[in-house]
Structure formats: C-alpha cells, structure tokens
Amino acid sequence: MKKIIILLGCIMLIITGFCLLHMKAKKNVPKDGYHLSDKIIVIDPGHGGRDRGATGEVLGTIEKDLNLKVAQNLKKEIENRTNSKVILTRENDTSLLSETNQKEELRARVKVARNYNADLYISIHHDAFEDTNVKGITTHYGANKKHDKKLAEIVQKSIFNQKITTRNRGIQGSDFYVLKENSSPAILIELGFTSNEDDEKRMNSAKFQAKTQQRIVDGIIEYFN
Ligand SMILES: [Zn+2]
Numbered sequence: 001m002k003k004i005i006i007l008l009g010c011i012m013l014i015i016t017g018f019c020l021l022h023m024k025a026k027k028n029v030p031k032d033g034y035h036l037s038d039k040i041i042v043i044d045p046g047h048g049g050r051d052r053g054a055t056g057e058v059l060g061t062i063e064k065d066l067n068l069k070v071a072q073n074l075k076k077e078i079e080n081r082t083n084s085k086v087i088l089t090r091e092n093d094t095s096l097l098s099e100t101n102q103k104e105e106l107r108a109r110v111k112v113a114r115n116y117n118a119d120l121y122i123s124i125h126h127d128a129f130e131d132t133n134v135k136g137i138t139t140h141y142g143a144n145k146k147h148d149k150k151l152a153e154i155v156q157k158s159i160f161n162q163k164i165t166t167r168n169r170g171i172q173g174s175d176f177y178v179l180k181e182n183s184s185p186a187i188l189i190e191l192g193f194t195s196n197e198d199d200e201k202r203m204n205s206a207k208f209q210a211k212t213q214q215r216i217v218d219g220i221i222e223y224f225n
Helices: 002-026 063-081 102-115 147-159 197-204 206-224
Strands: 037-045 083-088 120-127 137-142 168-174 186-193
Touching (some): 037 063, 063 083, 102 120, 120 206, 147 206
16 A cells, blocks of 8 residues: 555656646747746837828838837747737727827827836837938937836847948937826837838838847847846
C-alpha cells in the first residue's frame, strides 16, 4: 500500500512538473530580451468615417485608412512580442459617435483610455501641409504633461533607429485634445506628410510600415523597462 502511495505521489509530481513547464513555454518570451507583460495599450487610428483626415497629393492616400492599417499592424506586433492587451479605439472605417461633433468624438476616444485604465495611449496620424517640400516624422506629447515627454523622446528616437531618409522633426509639446485631456501617458505620432511625394510613397511601402511598427514597439518596450 505504502509503495502505491509513493508511486502515485511521484506520478503527481511529474504531471505537475510537466504542466508548469508547459505554462512557461506558452508565455511569449520577447525576442529582444525585454519584458513587457500585462500592460493595457490603447491605439487610436486617427479620423474615420466621414472624417477622412488628410488626402495624398500624388497617390491619393486617404489618411483615415492608412492610420487604421498602421494601428492594426501595431496591435499585431505588440501582441506577438509581449503579453500586453491592445485595444483599438476603432476597428473599422467609422467614427466612435454617429454625430460629427469633433470635440465629442475626441472626448470619446480619450474615454476609451480612461475606461480601460490604460497604461499607454498612442494616436496614429499622417500629416499634411500647404508647402509640399515639408516632410518628416513628428511625435507629439501633451504640452501640459511633462511626464509624457520622455515617452515621446524614446519612441521618436526608436523610429529613427533604422535607415530612413525622411526628416526627423523631433518631438513636440502640443495642445491636441487626445493628449492634453488623457489620463494615461499619451503620444500622437505623425508618420510623414501626405502632401510630400517622397513621404507619401514611403508611408505606403510595406517595408517602411514593417520597420516602423517594429521600432515603435521597441520604443514602447524600452519605455516600460
Ligand atoms: Zn490626422
């Protein structure tokens, strides 16, 4: 009888060991050795629905569509490399509210971060300007939120940690509603100018998109570590 109990005990121990090993193997181990677990990240693809955002001069890029594509790719990249949860403020070509009141719409987007008690909020946009020579990438943070400056710095630096020929416009403390009124650390990235031919071509290239999403996630991971 005693032998049977010992044998059963051994079997139980072996099973427990296997279960533990399996659980450990299932956890995503980030490839670059950084660890980012259990954070809640809200990604906001700018514009949507009737609000198209900027329109490209040469290729006719529609900003709201490109913003959504970049945001969806970022979500995948974060989920592949970390154990964090990602929420998009919109999943389709829609606005959050049916009314076209811009202030209310932006308020609704900020509310998503508050409702989820997000650790981070990233708004994705593409810029436009009347002078078609103006180009480059800018990361904005709320001018009233000094703590978010570091976050903006890390992400902007990380984006340019690749071979990239557009201008580094640096970081900027801005008055954007989604940044200023956000209870979570928040940045807004403008990934190029739709009004500049080179930028427009670059922002639409799969290579630039893949590299840039990698670098943004590198930056996020660095920020949390
Ligand atoms: Zn925009």
